[in-house]
Structures are given as structure tokens and as C-alpha cells.
Amino acid sequence: MRQGIPNRVVAEQLGIPRGTISWWRCEDRKARGEVYRQPTDCPVCTDRELDQTAYSYLLGLYLGDGHIVSKHKQRHLSIFCNAAQTGLVAAAEDAMRRVMSTPSIGRHRKTGCIEVKSYTGHWTCVFPQHGPGRKHERRIVLEPWQQAVVDARPWEFVRGLIHSDGCRITNWTARVVAGERKRYEYPRYFFTNKSDDIRALYTGTLDRLGVEWTACARDGDPFNISVARRASVALMDLHVGPKH
Structure with missing residues (x-):
């Protein structure tokens, strides 16, 4: 594991449940005083280039029907889409992947809608408008770098808001x-x-x-x-x- 072999591969080679391998790895890090940092391709926290087209569209979706949960062991971005509009569901998922491809993405069917969820705490980095309470009850102002993206890709932003x-x-x-x-x-x-x-x-x-x-x-x-x-x-x- 210290050679960087993924938990899944180690579990398959040794015939041991992946959860056991993960726990052993966690205990080994604690014993060595190593602080674990989840790998990320967040364009704010790394030097990865931001896909401006996808981000401007996703920003519109987030401001309209998006929601971020940022709690201990519960961190994700959700975009709620009409279940009958399959093109919209696919577009929301594609935009999430293009902005950050590392986090896992899932679709969850609810009454009349599909919740597209991407699991990482770094969505608060790219959407600093996140905060307590409902969006219409607090101030919503774009950061200068966000406004620059909207100015460069205005139609994608409008399309996200309309969608x-x-x-x-x-x-x-x-x-x-x-x-x-x-x-x-x-x-x-x-x-x-x-x-x-x-x-x-x-x-x-x-x-x-x-x-x-x-x-x-x-x-x-x-x-x-x-x-x-x-x-x-x-x-x-x-x-x-x-x-x-």
C-alpha cells in the first residue's frame, strides 16, 4: 500500500474485504503521524485549468436548482432536474464531470425529479455562494473570477439559468x-x-x-x-x- 497500490487491487490480491484494507491503511497512517488528504482535481485548489464553458453552465444550474451539503462525512453538490427531461439530466452530469472529473457522480430518483449528485467537499471552492439558509434569503454576489467566466461565456450562464x-x-x-x-x-x-x-x-x-x-x-x-x-x-x- 505504501507503494501507492490502490486499496481495491490489494484487496483483490489478498482476498480481503476492501473495507478491512481501508481500515488498516488508516491505522497505519495514524501510527506514522501521516495526515491523509483526499486527491482532488479542484481547479481552485490545484493548477488544473477550469473548463469555463462547463462551469458557466453549471453555475446557472446551481443558482437555480442547485444545493450544496457541506458537513462532516456529508459533502456533495446536488442539481435537481425534471425526470422527464433526460437531456437536462445528462447535461448536468456532463458539466459536473468537466468541471471536476475525480469525484464520483450518481443519479437519485425522487418524486418527479432526478437528483444528480457529485461527492466532494471542494464544490464549496468553486461555488463560494454556498452558505446557511436558502439562496433567496441571503446575498448572492459573484467573485471577480466567476464574473470573468460569465463575461467570457455568457450564453452558457443564461442557458444554465433557463434550464x-x-x-x-x-x-x-x-x-x-x-x-x-x-x-x-x-x-x-x-x-x-x-x-x-x-x-x-x-x-x-x-x-x-x-x-x-x-x-x-x-x-x-x-x-x-x-x-x-x-x-x-x-x-x-x-x-x-x-x-x-
Whole structure:
């Protein structure tokens, strides 16, 4: 084991349970006063280059439907996806692997959704917005290096936010033309989030991309951001598209 042979290989060669090997290894480290550090490819803690495209998208997913658990022996990032949108589930998992490939990733089916989980405590390094309480009840501000990534990959950030807390729908209205009532349909994007800060990050990015938007209140709550202008919807269709 001191030669660096993995526990799994040692267990197979000696016919001993892997858990026993792991315990022996832990006791050996304690006896020699060695401090064990879990291997990581965290781009913040190592010199590994950050995949900006994947990170910008994953940042949008995290701010929308993401959650980090950071406790003793319980550390992971979870992204919650609609179970029917298999493309979204695959995209979330792929983004996690591209940002950090070392941690194990699992899918857990819950009522109506799939929880995509990546197990490592280093997700708090790449998402310093993590903290106690719900995101809309605390301040959400991007670090300068995060804002630089969003500025370099803005469409990926918008796509992540839409894929988490947004949707593309078809609205319709009726008008009387030459005495005849006609139905008109038009596509529209919605983004809904209770956090003023997260909505501001979304609308600020749309402004820089030249996408026109309006704030829509429902029951007095201004939680909805709408994109309905034809040219802006066309831009969103080109770079974002509906969830699937």
C-alpha cells in the first residue's frame, strides 16, 4: 500500500474485504503521524485549468436548482432536474464531470425529479455562494473570477439559468382583423426566481447580450422575467432553446 497500490487491487490480491484494507491503511497512517488528504482535481485548489464553458453552465444550474451539503462525512453538490427531461439530466452530469472529473457522480430518483449528485467537499471552492439558509434569503454576489467566466461565456450562464428555473412556452392572443377573430401564437421565455440578486445576474447578462426583457409580477411578486420580443426570442432560441 505504501507503494501507492490502490486499496481495491490489494484487496483483490489478498482476498480481503476492501473495507478491512481501508481500515488498516488508516491505522497505519495514524501510527506514522501521516495526515491523509483526499486527491482532488479542484481547479481552485490545484493548477488544473477550469473548463469555463462547463462551469458557466453549471453555475446557472446551481443558482437555480442547485444545493450544496457541506458537513462532516456529508459533502456533495446536488442539481435537481425534471425526470422527464433526460437531456437536462445528462447535461448536468456532463458539466459536473468537466468541471471536476475525480469525484464520483450518481443519479437519485425522487418524486418527479432526478437528483444528480457529485461527492466532494471542494464544490464549496468553486461555488463560494454556498452558505446557511436558502439562496433567496441571503446575498448572492459573484467573485471577480466567476464574473470573468460569465463575461467570457455568457450564453452558457443564461442557458444554465433557463434550464434550472426557466422555460420556453407558446403564448397566444386573439385579435379581430377585418371583422374576423384570429388567433395568434408566439414563443416566450420565462425565468422565475425569488432571489433579487440572482434575477439581477440574469437580467444583467441579458443586457450585455442585447436581449430585451421585462419584469412580470404575479400576485404582486416580481419574480418573473419575460423575453417576448421576436428578435430577442430568436437569439434565445439560437443559444438556449427549450429544455428536453
